[in-house]
Amino acid sequence: MKKLLITMTVNDEQFDLMVRPNETLTETLRERLGLTGVKEGCAEGVCGACAVLMDQHPVRACLTLSMEADGTSITTIEGLASDGKLHHLQESFINHGAVQCGFCTPGMIMVSKALLDEKPSPTDDEIKEALSGNLCRCTGYKKILEAVRSTTQIDPKKGA
Amino acid sequence: MRLPAFDYYSPTSIENAIQIKNEFGGSAVILAGGTDLIVNLKNRVIAPSVVISLKNLRELRKIDLAGDSLVIGAGASLSQVACNENVQRHFPILVDAIKHIGAPSIQRHRGSIGGNLCLNPRCLFYNQSFFWRKGKGSCLRTGGKTCLALEKAESCQAICSADTAPVIVALSGQLTIVGRAGSRSCSAQEFFTGKGETPFNLGPDEILTEIRIPIPWAPISSSYKRLSYRSAIDFPVINAACVATFEQEKIFRFRLVVSAAGPAPITLKDLESTFIGREPSQELFSEAEQAAVRAVEGIVVDNSIASKQYRVKMAGVMARRVTQSALTASRR
Numbered sequence: 001m002k003k004l005l006i007t008m009t010v011n012d013e014q015f016d017l018m019v020r021p022n023e024t025l026t027e028t029l030r031e032r033l034g035l036t037g038v039k040e041g042c043a044e045g046v047c048g049a050c051a052v053l054m055d056q057h058p059v060r061a062c063l064t065l066s067m068e069a070d071g072t073s074i075t076t077i078e079g080l081a082s083d084g085k086l087h088h089l090q091e092s093f094i095n096h097g098a099v100q101c102g103f104c105t106p107g108m109i110m111v112s113k114a115l116l117d118e119k120p121s122p123t124d125d126e127i128k129e130a131l132s133g134n135l136c137r138c139t140g141y142k143k144i145l146e147a148v149r150s151t152t153q154i155d156p157k158k159g160a
Numbered sequence: 161m162r163l164p165a166f167d168y169y170s171p172t173s174i175e176n177a178i179q180i181k182n183e184f185g186g187s188a189v190i191l192a193g194g195t196d197l198i199v200n201l202k203n204r205v206i207a208p209s210v211v212i213s214l215k216n217l218r219e220l221r222k223i224d225l226a227g228d229s230l231v232i233g234a235g236a237s238l239s240q241v242a243c244n245e246n247v248q249r250h251f252p253i254l255v256d257a258i259k260h261i262g263a264p265s266i267q268r269h270r271g272s273i274g275g276n277l278c279l280n281p282r283c284l285f286y287n288q289s290f291f292w293r294k295g296k297g298s299c300l301r302t303g304g305k306t307c308l309a310l311e312k313a314e315s316c317q318a319i320c321s322a323d324t325a326p327v328i329v330a331l332s333g334q335l336t337i338v339g340r341a342g343s344r345s346c347s348a349q350e351f352f353t354g355k356g357e358t359p360f361n362l363g364p365d366e367i368l369t370e371i372r373i374p375i376p377w378a379p380i381s382s383s384y385k386r387l388s389y390r391s392a393i394d395f396p397v398i399n400a401a402c403v404a405t406f407e408q409e410k411i412f413r414f415r416l417v418v419s420a421a422g423p424a425p426i427t428l429k430d431l432e433s434t435f436i437g438r439e440p441s442q443e444l445f446s447e448a449e450q451a452a453v454r455a456v457e458g459i460v461v462d463n464s465i466a467s468k469q470y471r472v473k474m475a476g477v478m479a480r481r482v483t484q485s486a487l488t489a490s491r492r
């Protein structure tokens with residue numbers, strides 16, 4: 001099982017990496033690149049804590065071989081803040097108390113970002129559907145939904 | 161959880177993929193989206209020496225109309241299929257089934273339609289960690305001599321849990337399979353062998369390349385429903401698909417498929433003739449329910465999170481619901 005070379009862009013920076021064929025994207029991002037915002041909860045696709053964006057789409061890093069990420073562009077939670085300023089989704093999660101232990105938060109935010117990039121004004125049902133693959137054991141989802149909703153372009157006074 | 165060691169290939173042509181598959185036979189597995197395969201590798205239920213990725217096979221991702229069929233490449237992602245104009249226009253039932261799969265952030269972009277059809281059948285005693293299984297002992301599929309779910313079983317009783325399986329069978333899909341000897345076609349129903357150890361009609365050198373669904377010449381009414389404990393991140397407890405066409409308000413063609421009951425989707429063949437020429441009625445829906453219960457009774461075993469009795473009863477309920485919904489829905 002010899003190591004193989006992959007090239008991927010992670011948070012706008014290009015990396016050439018030698019990875020084991022059986023290495024998951026979670027391992028590569030956390031252990032080789034130090035991006036520990038990628039959480040490993042269940043490691044079997046259930047919880048969503050490891051969600052990252054691959055070419056803008058949410059994927060499970062724990063179910064993705066790093067070999068499959070060759071040539072793609074990956075965004076992790078570390079790639080959202082710029083110039084020392086948090087992304088508005090991150091701000092909103094803090095302001096709404098949508099973060100308790102914080103373990104699910106990177107995954108929740110990455111999946112929400114993918115949704116909002118594609119659809120800036122989603123309905124509540126669309127937000128719920130998008131986040132249906134992410135589990136939170138602390139906040140009970142209501143605050144997470146509110147946090148995402150408040151960043152959408154829907155005027156809350158007028159409703160959706 | 162770490163993955164076991166394996167060698168990795170990402171061939172750039174189908175011929176090359178077949179060559180590698182042929183060379184390593186049963187010890188090579190295909191990786192499409194990996195959303196089923198990687199979990200099974202982590203749980204050590206399968207231990208291949210080679211993984212062949214389909215990522216470079218663009219030709220497997222095409223969705224085209226060809227003659228009177230819609231041809232969907234096995235490697236097309238679930239979102240690609242669900243968003244395709246022709247799929248939406250001709251087969252909204254397939255879009256519906258895809259929407260039920262897991263959760264958008266798990267499969268929609270990584271999961272493929274071919275991977276869904278080839279989803280490893282599931283069992284309460286099989287889809288578990290290595291540690292868990294060590295306590296219980298091996299089963300027919302992991303090198304043991306008995307089925308842990310049904311003592312006297314001759315073959316593995318694991319459950320076909322794919323959402324699209326009953327739908328593709330109900331739509332009379334034809335699958336194209338390519339191997340060393342060339343390409344062959346197989347009906348979706350025949351693709352499922354009914355044996356959990358070797359669930360698919362696929363040789364060690366073969367891969368699934370396309371799903372061909374005949375475009376109906378008359379508007380079809382269809383319905384897919386599934387019962388599951390959670391609406392997301394969960395496999396079906398029972399699912400069912402019904403497809404029908406009408407002629408002057410009378411049923412002209414009818415097909416009802418119940419799945420997640422045993423290793424293969426179950427087509428209720430008898431109804432295909434007895435329902436012809438009849439009009440939708442409560443009586444008809446009840447007949448569908450009873451037929452489904454009869455068909456699954458000898459098949460369902462206690463190997464799911466739901467009890468055997470419950471699954472048998474629900475097979476009837478889901479059969480009734482899809483029949484009623486398909487036969488009373490507007491036609492397209």
Ligand SMILES: Cc1cc2nc3c(=O)[nH]c(=O)nc-3n(C[C@H](O)[C@H](O)[C@H](O)COP(=O)(O)OP(=O)(O)OC[C@H]3O[C@@H](n4cnc5c(N)ncnc54)[C@H](O)[C@@H]3O)c2cc1C
Binds near residue numbers: 045194199
């Ligand atoms: C948390 C979770 C929830 C899930 N919920 C559901 C659900 O509700 N419904 C459901 O149906 N599925 C569910 N799945 C299973 C899986 O994600 C889907 O079935 C998905 O469509 C599989 O596609 P894939 O491309 O990822 O398959 P892969 O994992 O790549 O492959 C699956 C199997 O098919 C074989 N294979 C793939 N492509 C081919 C081919 N072209 N030729 C021959 N063999 C091939 C592989 O070798 C493997 O054995 C769930 C999975 C997880 C982790």
Ligand code: FES
Binds near residue numbers: 046063
């Ligand atoms: S760690 Fe990947 S989904 Fe739970």
Ligand code: FES
Binds near residue numbers: 098101102104105135
């Ligand atoms: S904040 Fe703790 S899991 Fe969500």
